[in-house]
Structure formats: structure tokens, C-alpha cells
Amino acid sequence: MNVSLLILSEPYSSQSSLSALKYAKAALLAGHSIPRVFFYHNGVHTGSQLQTPQQDESNIQQEWVELANEYKLDLVICIAAALKRGNLTVDEANRYDRQQYNIEAPFELSGLGQLLDAQLNSDQMITFA
């Protein structure tokens, strides 16, 4: 089955952020495919490479990167929701004259049309709020 994920929850604040990661791993191990993971609302913080958890905690950003590299996942962060919350790629940092950026591949910033595309082209879309 094709299952896309919509992640609305913020890493480290909400259990559902980790639940999404565990769900994704379980679904992929079971042979399902995940056409897209879309990060929206407070979920846009998930891709920040400046996350610096303590050593005995999960690094959620890093775990998504590893999973994406292994399974060629499409990790899309809503650009409008990300920019206002301070999550920028180097291109957006240059565009808005900011000195820092914190989003890199495999995460990418794109529009809400990518969420619609994921919903229309998946058998199911599971929301983690």
C-alpha cells in the first residue's frame, strides 16, 4: 500500500513526532511504500539540523535523514509554515538576506500543493498531530 504521512507535531514536544518516525519505519519494513512525508504546522521544525538533543535521546532530524537515505524518501516541509518559524534552506536564507540556514537535503521546502499531490496519489494519508 502507498501511505503518505502528514506530520503536524513538533519534535521533542509531542510524542506523535516520534510515533510518526516509528510508524514510517514499521510501514517500510512491512513492505509498504511512503510516497511522501509532508511536514506542516509545528512539524516544520522536524528538519532543523540544529537540533542538539542529549546523547541518550533520539535525534529525530538525523533519524529521518537516515531513513530517507535508505528508502529514498521524499521529505517535504511546507515552505510558508517553515519560513515564518525560522526554518530556511541556504537558498531561502540568501533570498531573505538571513545569515543562517538550518534545512538541507534530503529535506526540502515546497508548497502545499505537494501535500495535495501526496493525498491524491496515496492509498492513505496518515496524520500525526
Next chain:
Amino acid sequence: MTKNILVIQRTAPYGSSLGREGLDYVLTSAAYDQNISLLFLGDGAFQLLSNQQSKHINLKNQLSALEVLPLYDIENLYVTQEDLSERNLSQSQLGIKVIVIKRADVHNLIEQQDHVVGF
């Protein structure tokens, strides 16, 4: 490829930006010619109240944003009678035309859809 999509709004209009961001998804989907219905469930019913004074808390008015929906041919807005009455709301307090259904009919509304997403 036009599909029937139900967007469920479950949060009050301010307090969290989720209602606003859910509405952004509605407008995006409508721009791509999808057939969108909206269900204001639970505290989502508060988004429909007239006379919202959100400028006092430096936020855009959610009702004003909902009022543009007919321009996108989105006219199927639903709320349940139970959610209104449990919150002591009457239809006369709502600032936008909405279809009041029974809670027991929500599953019929969902079954009519190709896709459902909740915010």
C-alpha cells in the same frame, strides 16, 4: 482529476494556528480544482462565530478568511447540531452560511469522500 476531499477543522480559531493553516490547505486544494467540503468539528465550531475581533491579538480574522470560500466554489460547510449546543452556540451567532447536520450523520459525510484530512 477532481476528487471529493473533506477537510475537518477541529480547533478554535486562535489559540493555535492550526485552523489558519488548515484553511490554507483548503484554498490550495481548491486552486487545483478539487471538490472541497469542510466540517467544523468540536471546538472547530468556534471558527464560525460572527463578530471576531482578532485584531486585538494581532491575528488575521478567521471568519474573513472563511468568507472567501464561495469565491472558490466551496459552499459545503458543515457543523453538527450537537457541537453547537454543547458550546451554547446558536445558528444566529454564526457569521457564515453553514449546513447543520446531526453528529450521527458525520460518518455519512465521510463516506461520500475520496479523501479526508483533519487539522
